[in-house]
Amino acid sequence: MAITILEAMKLQTLKDFKLVAGYRGLDREIEGASILDYEYERSLSDKPIVTVFRRGDFVLSSLIYAKDDPSLILESVKGLVSDGVGALAVKNIYYDVLPDEVIEYANDMDFPIFMFDKKGSYYEDIVTEIYDKNKEKNSMSFKEAKIGILLKEDLDKSSVKNMAKDFNISFKNNL
Known part of the structure; x- marks a missing residue:
């Protein structure tokens, strides 16, 4: 189970991010974070743009590849949406x-786009915090599932004891 974008917005490294598009997509799940750096640079290839991002990625970029050609931004956002980012x-x-x-395309596709300040937020910190969360x-989901099994199933003492040790290895036999 992955965190939602709405949950991620509460993380310390994302607290100052400003949502500029795609507000209806905040319930999307993000499984990790990636950095978009050169992948959409036209000069690298004569072929059409092929994206390399995974479904559920939270993609970070300065848009350096589009610094001289703003039309590349829409093209790349379309690629990210088609990849399920x-x-x-x-x-x-x-x-x-x-x-x-x-902005219009992202709103139509419910694709959240944030802007953040060049001061203070580092890609590595963002990637790490999303991973850790x-x-x-x-x-927690795994533990909740085990507790549900303990409460709902008729287990033998040995199974209960083994599951309890998953929560706290120092449980004594009499507990």
Whole structure:
């Protein structure tokens, strides 16, 4: 189970992110984070853009590949949406405002796009915090499922004891 974008917005590293498009997509789940750097640079290939991001990624970018060609932004957002990416966060190094057609497309597709300040937020910290939060949530979901089994199933003493030790290895036999 992954965290939702709405849950991620409460993380320390994302607290100052400003949602600029796709507000209806905040219930999307994000499983990890990736960095968009050069993948949409036209000069790298004569072939059409092929994206390399995973479903559920929270993609971070400064849009360096589009610093001289804003039309690349819409093209790349379309690629991210087709890949099933959860959201895009743009560090405002090259763009303080995104083109209207990008905002319109993201709103139509319920694809959240955030802007964040070039001061204070580091990609590595964001990636790590999203990873850690997902790990914590998965751990909690696993524990909740085990508690549900303990409460609802008619288990023998040995099974109960083994499951209890998963929660706390120091349980004594009399507990």
